[in-house]
Amino acid sequence: MPEFHVLLAPMEDVSDPPFRAVCKDNGADLMYTEFISSEGLIRDAIKSRQKLDIFDYEKPIGIQIFGGDEEAMAMSAKIVDAVNPDLLDINFGCPVKKVVSKGAGAAVLKDIDLMVRLTKACVNSTSLPVTVKTRLGWDNNNKNIVEVAERLQDIGIKAIAIHGRTRSQLYKGEADWRLIAEVKNNPRMQIPVFGNGDIDSPEKALEYKERYGIDGIMIGRAAIGYPWVFNEIKYYMQTGKHLAAPGIEQRVNVIKKHLLRSIEWKGETLGILEMRRHYSNYLKGLPNIKEYRTKLVTSKSVDEIFEILRDIQDFYIAIKIPGRKLNINELAYSCG
């Protein structure tokens, strides 16, 4: 691992193996799986089990689990242990109702003693390093992240990633990194602290690294349809210069790789189907793209999709479309 880490955030329905493959190619230092329900894991639910799939080329990689029951978390930690990732991450930050209503995700921020017990159950059940990803607190009146971080460190977690919002904020407003810095600057804290929330440009990444002194930056939405963000940030931090924005050939190549990995992982029919949700993010900003996009999301054959991609490449090379610039505000997202 480098001295300063640029991480891919865990994202449900996004950060699966095909997506992680293109992020890894483009510089992600550490990646996480989508979050996995501990109840699902111990029930042997297919969806949960499939999220455990990790590959050697992805290393270092963390598997993220969530849950509100100590026994289920302990058993899940053992299941994860057997898969041998580089770390086990616990999600104490997910704000969505279906998770919070079961006393998991960000709901655990309301009860630090429970959080400590759940974390301890994991730490005691695996030899893997255990890390935690969470938010600033439950709501504006309960921003308890400084205490949370201390207590989790005391029971043996090896790093903490903090999204600079409370649960009740969901995604509203701007992420507040000042409290993340407070955790980092707490003289009692020894473990790495990763900052997360709203990083959408190399300039912002460098500015936040310098201003808040964190050990790494975790990127979520900005990587969706734009995996180049990792190398762009790293290059800018090293040189103060920008990498050239990805041209149409680079975009098409990433789409092809993503699609092929998707097919490799899920088989042809499902792989093609699951890839459909990614095209619009990869092709954002191209003029008159609608017709091509419709063809892509209705095609059922790899050969045909590759042909459409070749047409796209030829067309946009011919009209000399400039390289794409990242813009987080144009991304479609639904969860987290």
Ligand SMILES: Cc1cc2nc3c(=O)[nH]c(=O)nc-3n(C[C@H](O)[C@H](O)[C@H](O)COP(=O)(O)O)c2cc1C
């Ligand atoms: C589609 C989507 C799915 C997410 N799923 C998860 C998840 O499974 N586990 C988790 O800890 N956070 C999840 N999050 C939250 C992100 O990891 C991250 O904390 C958040 O998007 C803020 O970072 P960003 O501003 O760089 O996107 C998700 C976010 C999005 C947009």
